[in-house]
Amino acid sequence: MQPLWELVVANPIAAAVLALVGLALLFGALLGFAAERFRVEGDPIVEQIDALLPQTQCGQCGHPGCRPYAESIAAGEAINKCPPGGQATINALAALLDLPAPELDDEHGEASEVKKVAYIREDECIGCTKCIQACPVDAILGSAKMMHTVIAAECTGCDLCVEPCPVDCIDMLPVETGIQGWQWQLPPRPGLIASDRQPHSGAAA
Amino acid sequence: MRKVWQTPGGIHPAENKLQSVQQPIQPLPLPPRLWVALNQHAGAVAKPLVAVGERVLKGQMIARPQPDSGTALHAPSSGTVVAIGPHPIAHPSGLPADCIEIVCDGLEQWIDRDRHPDYRSLPRSELLVMISERGVAGLGGAGFPTAIKLASDRPIELLLINATECEPYITADDSLLRERAEQMLVGIDIASYLLGDPAERVIGIEDNKPEAIAALRTAIAARSDKAAAIELAIFPTKYPSGGEKQLIQIVTGRELPSGALPAELGIVCQNVGTLYALKRAIVDGEPLISRITTVTGKACLRNGNYETLIGTPVSALLGHNQLQPQRLARLIMGGPMMGVALPSSELPTVKTSNCFIAADASEVAPEQPAQPCIRCGLCAEACPASLLPQQLYWHAQSQQHEKLEAHNLFDCIECGACSYVCPSNIPLVQYFRAGKGEIRQQRAEKAKSDFARERFEFRQQRLEQQERDKQAKREARKLAAEQAKAAQAQGDNGAAEDNSAAALIAAAQARAAARMASPQQQRDKLTRAITSSRARLQAAEDKLTQAQHDGADHSQLQALQAAQAAAAQKLQLAEQKLAELAATDSASSSDASAAPELDAASRAIAKARDSAAAREAMSPSEKMASDLAALDKRLAKLQEKLELCEDSEQRQLLESSAAKLQAKRDALHTSSQGDQHGI
Ligand code: SF4
Ligand code: SF4
Ligand code: SF4
Ligand code: SF4
Numbered sequence: 074m075q076p077l078w079e080l081v082v083a084n085p086i087a088a089a090v091l092a093l094v095g096l097a098l099l100f101g102a103l104l105g106f107a108a109e110r111f112r113v114e115g116d117p118i119v120e121q122i123d124a125l126l127p128q129t130q131c132g133q134c135g136h137p138g139c140r141p142y143a144e145s146i147a148a149g150e151a152i153n154k155c156p157p158g159g160q161a162t163i164n165a166l167a168a169l170l171d172l173p174a175p176e177l178d179d180e181h182g183e184a185s186e187v188k189k190v191a192y193i194r195e196d197e198c199i200g201c202t203k204c205i206q207a208c209p210v211d212a213i214l215g216s217a218k219m220m221h222t223v224i225a226a227e228c229t230g231c232d233l234c235v236e237p238c239p240v241d242c243i244d245m246l247p248v249e250t251g252i253q254g255w256q257w258q259l260p261p262r263p264g265l266i267a268s269d270r271q272p273h274s275g276a277a278a
Numbered sequence: 279m280r281k282v283w284q285t286p287g288g289i290h291p292a293e294n295k296l297q298s299v300q301q302p303i304q305p306l307p308l309p310p311r312l313w314v315a316l317n318q319h320a321g322a323v324a325k326p327l328v329a330v331g332e333r334v335l336k337g338q339m340i341a342r343p344q345p346d347s348g349t350a351l352h353a354p355s356s357g358t359v360v361a362i363g364p365h366p367i368a369h370p371s372g373l374p375a376d377c378i379e380i381v382c383d384g385l386e387q388w389i390d391r392d393r394h395p396d397y398r399s400l401p402r403s404e405l406l407v408m409i410s411e412r413g414v415a416g417l418g419g420a421g422f423p424t425a426i427k428l429a430s431d432r433p434i435e436l437l438l439i440n441a442t443e444c445e446p447y448i449t450a451d452d453s454l455l456r457e458r459a460e461q462m463l464v465g466i467d468i469a470s471y472l473l474g475d476p477a478e479r480v481i482g483i484e485d486n487k488p489e490a491i492a493a494l495r496t497a498i499a500a501r502s503d504k505a506a507a508i509e510l511a512i513f514p515t516k517y518p519s520g521g522e523k524q525l526i527q528i529v530t531g532r533e534l535p536s537g538a539l540p541a542e543l544g545i546v547c548q549n550v551g552t553l554y555a556l557k558r559a560i561v562d563g564e565p566l567i568s569r570i571t572t573v574t575g576k577a578c579l580r581n582g583n584y585e586t587l588i589g590t591p592v593s594a595l596l597g598h599n600q601l602q603p604q605r606l607a608r609l610i611m612g613g614p615m616m617g618v619a620l621p622s623s624e625l626p627t628v629k630t631s632n633c634f635i636a637a638d639a640s641e642v643a644p645e646q647p648a649q650p651c652i653r654c655g656l657c658a659e660a661c662p663a664s665l666l667p668q669q670l671y672w673h674a675q676s677q678q679h680e681k682l683e684a685h686n687l688f689d690c691i692e693c694g695a696c697s698y699v700c701p702s703n704i705p706l707v708q709y710f711r712a713g714k715g716e717i718r719q720q721r722a723e724k725a726k727s728d729f730a731r732e733r734f735e736f737r738q739q740r741l742e743q744q745e746r747d748k749q750a751k752r753e754a755r756k757l758a759a760e761q762a763k764a765a766q767a768q769g770d771n772g773a774a775e776d777n778s779a780a781a782l783i784a785a786a787q788a789r790a791a792a793r794m795a796s797p798q799q800q801r802d803k804l805t806r807a808i809t810s811s812r813a814r815l816q817a818a819e820d821k822l823t824q825a826q827h828d829g830a831d832h833s834q835l836q837a838l839q840a841a842q843a844a845a846a847q848k849l850q851l852a853e854q855k856l857a858e859l860a861a862t863d864s865a866s867s868s869d870a871s872a873a874p875e876l877d878a879a880s881r882a883i884a885k886a887r888d889s890a891a892a893r894e895a896m897s898p899s900e901k902m903a904s905d906l907a908a909l910d911k912r913l914a915k916l917q918e919k920l921e922l923c924e925d926s927e928q929r930q931l932l933e934s935s936a937a938k939l940q941a942k943r944d945a946l947h948t949s950s951q952g953d954q955h956g957i
Pocket of ligand 4: 650651652653654655656657658667668671696699700701702703704706
């Protein structure tokens with residue numbers, strides 16, 4: 074004890090090294106404890122990514138649903154494979170993950186402007202239940218040898234039920250946006266200086 | 279007069295109100311056709327109750343609202359329904375919406391009007407249903423169903439009547455008050471009754487309507503019922519003091535918190551036009567089929583207020599006002615600040631159509647190109663909601679929705695004051711409307727995608743559960759098959775035979791022991807029964823002698839005698855049974871000594887032992903021969919089955935097993951041959 078104390082007093086370098094080593098041990102222990110104590114179950118980033126995906130569950134991204142795609146984005150897959158989400162989803166994902174926002178990869182399909190909903194021509198339906206098995210969100214109602222129908226409010230427009238239908242009685246119809254769905258559009262942007270060429274606007278303030 | 283408070287912001291645009299109040303309210307000639315839009319305002323669409331070709335009477339209900347939203351619709355005049363389908367309506371989108379088209383017959387034939395001048399004797403709930411069924415909706419703003427507003431379940435302290443009409447040009451409420459103030463007061467009383475007679479009833483009105491104020495004063499003074507006092511709150515003219523929040527602040531000095539409803543402060547606001555419609559609906563039994571509409575603007579030779587049937591084409595209104603089409607620069611529905619430009623005049627009016635302005639070129643500023651924001655801050659000064667329009671504009675332009683919400687975009691009342699003052703001519707309100715629309719749409723999409731995720735996850739879970747169940751079943755079946763196989767293997771195995779024989783013997787012995795135990799038990803039971811019956815018999819006899827000795831009455835004696843007889847009989851029965859048991863016991867024990875293993879199990883054991891011994895005694899070739907015979911037998915049976923079988927799948931199975939058996943048999947046969955040769 075005595076020699077160590079004298080060494081410290083006599084040798085400021087040793088004192089500094091000792092102090093730093095002591096601090097390092099203390100904070101290391103603290104961090105180690107915190108890592109154990111406040112461990113997060115699951116992968117929160119997957120939840121956040123999944124919340125941004127459109128939940129159409131169409132599989133166009135090459136994964137069986139949006140969540141699996143969220144998981145593989147978290148594992149490093151490209152973020153531009155979801156056509157239903159389009160550029161808006163890519164931008165949101167890029168902002169979340171702090172990545173540059175690429176264009177949509179059209180290998181996986183094209184983003185469509187209009188929302189669609191499945192419609193079963195009911196008098197042609199033979200009640201084979203094949204579409205029910207294909208629907209990822211249980212939006213089809215029916216049973217064997219009975220007429221089937223789509224619950225329009227629950228259909229995500231994923232297109233998966235069209236292919237399995239043996240009599241081709243399912244159509245994808247554009248969702249009607251009547252007066253209820255109408256909304257104001259942004260007016261054209263003013264230019265930076267007044268003499269900029271303006272696109273003619275019919276809108277009024 | 280009541281004290282009033284100041285509100286922030288506000289502007290003073292040119293009023294332009296005088297031209298339309300020169301004449302009293304006039305009726306309009308009946309148009310030949312009427313189009314009643316099924317959605318009169320934001321919210322659910324009403325369901326038609328009439329069919330094409332049906333004749334309807336004036337005031338007949340022709341469409342019913344969805345439960346808890348919207349109001350009923352009524353035929354504005356008698357006539358025939360000729361179409362129910364899309365027709366352009368007065369809406370900023372210019373999109374068509376479903377309308378009921380009625381060709382008027384000109385007879386103006388009313389339904390039976392159900393009048394209730396004694397409304398205070400009706401229960402509130404009944405009155406509310408009546409209001410909803412008679413189509414009364416807010417005529418001042420968005421057409422919110424009045425019955426829902428008046429059905430507030432919170433205690434209300436203030437009924438605030440909005441007579442502000444702060445927007446330039448519009449005089450519909452002004453002229454209504456000038457001419458029909460007493461009727462409007464009746465409407466106040468009905469609303470007051472429905473709200474449980476709040477402590478205060480205040481009419482808020484701007485000081486630019488002296489005639490209306492005078493008419494209100496006279497009407498209030500002439501009221502017979504002085505108990506429910508009605509106050510006037512008169513305040514300086516400023517746009518927009520007619521907004522619900524602004525009016526509440528002017529009259530009470532309290533600010534409505536962001537996102538709160540007036541009812542949370544104990545206040546209900548009603549427009550004067552709505553209260554007048556309420557009186558007509560309840561006291562006169564006339565559903566809401568018409569309203570007062572201002573038609574004005576310099577492109578019309580006449581300006582004025584008209585009693586307009588709902589569904590009247592705008593062109594009919596303008597035609598009556600001698601519109602000069604060549605002078606028309608823009609047709610505006612609503613006021614110049616908050617109204618919208620209409621693409622054509624072939625559109626029907628709705629319940630909320632309070633004003634049409636046929637403006638000429640001098641009235642609408644020529645469209646100026648928007649210039650960049652210079653951050654002058656005028657818009658923030660003008661904003662009655664104390665927002666920062668220049669900031670909102672910035673975020674709306676770059677579609678940063680979180681920032682818009684953080685800057686309280688949803689507190690914007692879309693009054694247009696900011697656009698009015700902006701020196702750069704930026705159409706600020708349009709940005710805010712668009713921003714609100716986008717946020718609403720995003721919220722709806724988010725809700726939908728969350729719902730889809732939930733359903734998807736639920737389905738996933740269900741499929742997994744099914745798979746797990748299937749797997750479990752498969753495993754159970756496999757296990758059972760393995761056990762069966764193992765058992766069979768034991769049976770086939772000669773070495774295991776001793777084991778199984780020993781097990782069989784043990785089981786048989788256990789069974790025999792169980793049977794042996796039961797006669798012993800029986801005997802014990804019977805002995806116990808005999809002793810107890812003996813005791814009972816003794817007691818009964820004692821009692822009987824005692825009773826005879828005491829000289830008990832006849833019936834008592836009889837009962838005792840019967841009891842004694844029963845006890846004796848029981849004893850006899852038990853003794854008899856015991857004797858029987860003893861006889862059989864001695865017989866079986868003598869049998870057992872003669873042939874110890876006579877029961878079925880023992881016989882089976884003996885047989886198995888015999889056969890095993892016989893097999894042991896057989897030479898290998900004999901063994902093989904017997905095996906061969908057994909296989910032949912099985913093969914024959916299988917063949918028989920195969921012939922009977924019809925199901926192709928089963929047949930295949932049978933065939934394959936037959937082939938296997940055949941192979942086995944052949945192998946055995948050749949080896950036995952070889953053995954024979956070898957011997
Ligand atoms: S493409 Fe998009 S919507 Fe379709 S499953 Fe993949 S992530 Fe979901
Ligand atoms: S109904 Fe068809 S299109 Fe709609 S979600 Fe189901 S599978 Fe997809
Ligand atoms: S439109 Fe909105 S932001 Fe502009 S002044 Fe009115 S309340 Fe304020
Ligand atoms: S009034 Fe117009 S120019 Fe001035 S700060 Fe507001 S938006 Fe910018």
